[in-house]
Amino acid sequence: MQKSTRGALSHIRVLDLSRVLAGPWAGQTLGDLGADVIKVERPGTGDDTRLWGPPYLKDAQGQATSDSAYYLCTNRNKKSITVDFTQPEGQLLVRELAKTCDVVIENFKTGSLVQYGLDYVSLQAINPRIVYCSITGFGQTGPYAHRAGYDFLIQGMGGLMSITGRPDGEEGAGPVKVGVAMTDIMTGLYASTSILAALSAREVSGVGQHIDLALLDVQVACLANQSMNYLYSGNSPKRMGNAHPNTVPYQDFPTADGHMILAIGNDGQFAKFCAAAENAQWAQDPRFRTNSARVTYRLELIPLMRQVTRKRTTSDWIALLENEGVPCGPINTIADVFADPHVQARGMQIEMSHPVAGEIPLVGSPIRLSDTPVQYRTAPPQLGQDTRQVLSEVLGLSQEAIDSLEKQGVLG
Numbered sequence: 001m002q003k004s005t006r007g008a009l010s011h012i013r014v015l016d017l018s019r020v021l022a023g024p025w026a027g028q029t030l031g032d033l034g035a036d037v038i039k040v041e042r043p044g045t046g047d048d049t050r051l052w053g054p055p056y057l058k059d060a061q062g063q064a065t066s067d068s069a070y071y072l073c074t075n076r077n078k079k080s081i082t083v084d085f086t087q088p089e090g091q092l093l094v095r096e097l098a099k100t101c102d103v104v105i106e107n108f109k110t111g112s113l114v115q116y117g118l119d120y121v122s123l124q125a126i127n128p129r130i131v132y133c134s135i136t137g138f139g140q141t142g143p144y145a146h147r148a149g150y151d152f153l154i155q156g157m158g159g160l161m162s163i164t165g166r167p168d169g170e171e172g173a174g175p176v177k178v179g180v181a182m183t184d185i186m187t188g189l190y191a192s193t194s195i196l197a198a199l200s201a202r203e204v205s206g207v208g209q210h211i212d213l214a215l216l217d218v219q220v221a222c223l224a225n226q227s228m229n230y231l232y233s234g235n236s237p238k239r240m241g242n243a244h245p246n247t248v249p250y251q252d253f254p255t256a257d258g259h260m261i262l263a264i265g266n267d268g269q270f271a272k273f274c275a276a277a278e279n280a281q282w283a284q285d286p287r288f289r290t291n292s293a294r295v296t297y298r299l300e301l302i303p304l305m306r307q308v309t310r311k312r313t314t315s316d317w318i319a320l321l322e323n324e325g326v327p328c329g330p331i332n333t334i335a336d337v338f339a340d341p342h343v344q345a346r347g348m349q350i351e352m353s354h355p356v357a358g359e360i361p362l363v364g365s366p367i368r369l370s371d372t373p374v375q376y377r378t379a380p381p382q383l384g385q386d387t388r389q390v391l392s393e394v395l396g397l398s399q400e401a402i403d404s405l406e407k408q409g410v411l412g
Contacts, residue, residue: 007034008372012199015040015097016078017106017118019047021151021181022215023135024074025188027105030195031077032365032374038101038390039075039381040094043082043412046383047071059356067382074188075380076352076362081391082384082412089410091116096395098123098130102208103195107135110145120210131198131208133191139214149215151181158183158219163226165239175239187218248294249273249302252331253309260314262305263327267291272324277308352379384412 012035016027024039024047031037041047053068084090095117098104104123106113113119120132134140137149155161155177165176194211202208220227226237229245237245242261244250249270252259264270267290271283282288282304287297294301309317314330321328332340338349350364365374391397391411405411 006372007032007375008369010034010036012036012103013101014038014103014105015094015101017094017104017108017113018135019107020049021074021184022187022191023105023107023133024049025185026133026135026191026195027078028074028076029188029192029365029367030103032367032376033369034372034375035077035103037078038097038386038394039078039080040085040097041080041082041383041412043084043384043409046080046082046412047075049074050383057354057357057360060358065356067380072360072362072380077375077377078381079378079386079390080381080384081387083387084410084412085116085118087408087410089405089408091118093391093395093405093410094118095123095126097390099127100394101127102129102131102199104130104132105135105191105195106133109148110134110136110138110140124208124210127208129202129206129208131195131202131211133195133198133211133213135187135191135213135215137215139217140212144216151184151215152177154183154215154219158216159223159227160219163223163237163239166241167239170241173239183215183219183222186222187213187215190218243298243302246295247291248298249305251302254306255309255312255314255317257313259331260309260317261329261331262321263329265327269326270294273321273326276320276324276326277305279304279308350376352376354379355382355385387411 009030012030014027014030014035014037016023016037016039018024018027027037027039039047045051049071050067052070054064055069056064057067057069057072059065083093085094098118106118111119114122120134123130123132136145137154138144138147156175160183161175161177164178166173191211191213194213198209198211225246230236242251247265249262249264252261262273264273270288270291271280274280274283282301286293288294288301312320318328318330330336337343343349348364348366350362351359352362354360360379362379364376367374388399388402391402392399402411
């Protein structure tokens with residue numbers, strides 16, 4: 001079957017009023033799928049993350065630009081326009097753009113866009129088909145609705161940090177955040193899923209709707225098995241380092257030259273490991289024969305296994321255990337990840353042409369569609385690089401009108 005030259009969402013236009021990570025991640029996902037994404041930024045400064053460096057993107061002469069690597073991670077396939085919507089003329093421009101769009105994404109504090117006439121009620125009145133996605137720390141309702149929310153804060157309040165880090169009593173014990181802003185990223189993914197669901201519902205109802213997404217809600221939802229363990233046992237889960245609360249052995253182990261991960265998910269895999277490790281008797285021991293027993297007697301089993309795993313190098317263990325069908329792997333650095341032949345074969349590092357820096361590296365999308373694949377059309381834009389094009393082509397403004405708006409300070 002010949003692949004389509006159109007993206008899956010090439011018929012959709014998105015007005016992205018969001019900044020930092022969760023909202024822009026959703027916008028980039030939709031853009032990768034073919035949507036026309038118009039990113040509205042503040043004149044002069046733009047998205048906060050443009051300045052979240054170093055490192056910064058370098059131009060053709062090797063000089064640092066004003067765009068950070070952080071900004072580059074979540075803003076490809078977008079057009080950047082600079083509009084000051086604190087001014088009435090800017091508000092009018094954004095409302096006119098909203099009339100032409102299918103989706104609006106915003107992550108301002110609850111209720112703060114009402115004063116500009118850019119809230120859901122205002123935009124729905126002029127475009128009943130609009131799908132309007134609001135992303136906040138705590139949602140549009142509830143006692144915390146007006147608080148500001150940040151990923152780090154939500155990782156703590158949402159329970160994730162209470163189960164991340166070394167156990168009490170061990171050296172280095174204490175709560176630890178995840179190494180990337182996972183709550184933001186998960187919220188961005190829930191946002192893109194919600195937007196697609198609302199667009200699908202619109203095909204039946206003919207009207208859009210408001211999506212209320214809260215970082216705290218997302219973090220609570222993504223506690224997954226840990227939250228269910230609590231709800232059904234009444235015991236609040238504790239930090240376990242790299243160990244798993246429900247499966248043993250499922251953690252890191254020392255080797256002769258470093259560490260490896262064993263992710264043994266059933267009794268058959270455990271028996272295969274025992275045979276490969278020349279300790280087949282462990283799989284017959286009543287304390288270790290079943291996963292339930294191993295969870296109960298993990299403090300007896302894990303030290304025995306560690307004595308054995310130290311006898312071979314990481315690469316030797318991986319070669320041996322992969323041949324036996326035992327899930328295992330190294331603990332890679334980020335550099336190791338991008339050097340991995342499988343990661344390279346899957347195209348997870350891409351190159352895109354940037355107007356100032358030339359060819360730049362970016363991380364690819366994990367989405368694989370057989371007929372309407374992800375498209376990498378444009379690199380993350382410079383601040384306001386598309387303002388004139390969008391206002392001219394989408395709103396039909398003349399160059400004279402755009403010049404006038406620039407002189408008034410409405411445009412960057």
